[in-house]
Amino acid sequence: MSEIINVKNVTYTYDDEDQRPALKGVSFSINKGEWVAIIGPNGSGKSTLAKTVNGLIEPDSGEVAVGGLELNEKNVWSIREMVGMVFQNPDNQFVGSTVQDDVAFGLENLGIPREEMLERVRTALEKVNMLEFAEREPARLSGGQKQRVAIAGIVALRPDIMILDEATSMLDPQGREEVLRTVKEVKEQENLSVLSITHDIDEAAAANRVLVMRDGQLIQEGTPETIFSYGEKLVEMGLDLPFP
Ligand code: ADP
Ligand code: MG
Numbered sequence: 386m387s388e389i390i391n392v393k394n395v396t397y398t399y400d401d402e403d404q405r406p407a408l409k410g411v412s413f414s415i416n417k418g419e420w421v422a423i424i425g426p427n428g429s430g431k432s433t434l435a436k437t438v439n440g441l442i443e444p445d446s447g448e449v450a451v452g453g454l455e456l457n458e459k460n461v462w463s464i465r466e467m468v469g470m471v472f473q474n475p476d477n478q479f480v481g482s483t484v485q486d487d488v489a490f491g492l493e494n495l496g497i498p499r500e501e502m503l504e505r506v507r508t509a510l511e512k513v514n515m516l517e518f519a520e521r522e523p524a525r526l527s528g529g530q531k532q533r534v535a536i537a538g539i540v541a542l543r544p545d546i547m548i549l550d551e552a553t554s555m556l557d558p559q560g561r562e563e564v565l566r567t568v569k570e571v572k573e574q575e576n577l578s579v580l581s582i583t584h585d586i587d588e589a590a591a592a593n594r595v596l597v598m599r600d601g602q603l604i605q606e607g608t609p610e611t612i613f614s615y616g617e618k619l620v621e622m623g624l625d626l627p628f629p
Pocket of ligand 2: 433
C-alpha cells in the first residue's frame, strides 16, 4: 500500500522560555485511504504533530513527506493544498458571512473561475448535507452543523488528507455523531486519508489504526480493538478516555 504521509524522527521545541521539547523523535506513516487516530493526554504534542504534517510548523529535525513530496520551502504550498485541517472551535473557522461564501473562500483564493466555484461549493455542501443552509449566517448554526460546513470547505478544495484536531470535542453528543457520520461518508466518497486527534472513543473506534502519544512521543500503536483492550493500562499512560 502506498504511503500518503511519512514522518521520520521529527523533533520540535517551541521558542519560548521553558524550551521543553514538544516532539521528541516521532515517526509514523499513513497509507492512502487509511484513517489513523491519535489519542493522548493534553500537552502530549498531538496538535504540534498535526501542524508539522501540513507545514504550519517546520520541524527542528527529522523528515516529513506528504504525497511523496518532502516538506521544504519549495513544497510547503503544494503540501498545504493536499492537507485540509478542521480545528476544535467551530467559531474560529468562519470567514464568510453566509455558509456558501465561507465554503467558497478557499476556492476564491485559488482563483477558481466563478462557475466552477459555485458548482464545487454546491457539491461540497451536498456531501455534508448542508445545502439547505447555503444562505444562512454561520453563527446561526449548531456546533455540529458548523463543523460540517468546515468539512465542506475542505472537501471543496479536493485534498488528499483531512486532519481533524479535536474537531468534535466542543460538540454535544448529537453534534459529535453528525460530524463523525459526515467524516465517514466524505472519506469514502472522496477517497481521503484521515488523521484524527480525539478524546472520543467512537471517533477512535472508527479509525483503522490508533496511535497513543505521551510527552512528545508515540508510545503505542495498534488497531482500535488492540488499543482499547489495554483498558486500565491506558489510564496509567495518562489517558482520560472512557475505555470499555
Ligand atoms: P496536545 O495537542 O497534545 O494537547 P500540543 O501539541 O498543543 O499538545 O502541545 C505540546 C506541548 O507544546 C505542550 O507542552 C504545550 O504547552 C506546548 N505548546 C503548544 N503550543 C505552543 C505554543 N504556541 N507556544 C509554546 N508552547 C506551546
Ligand atoms: Mg491539541
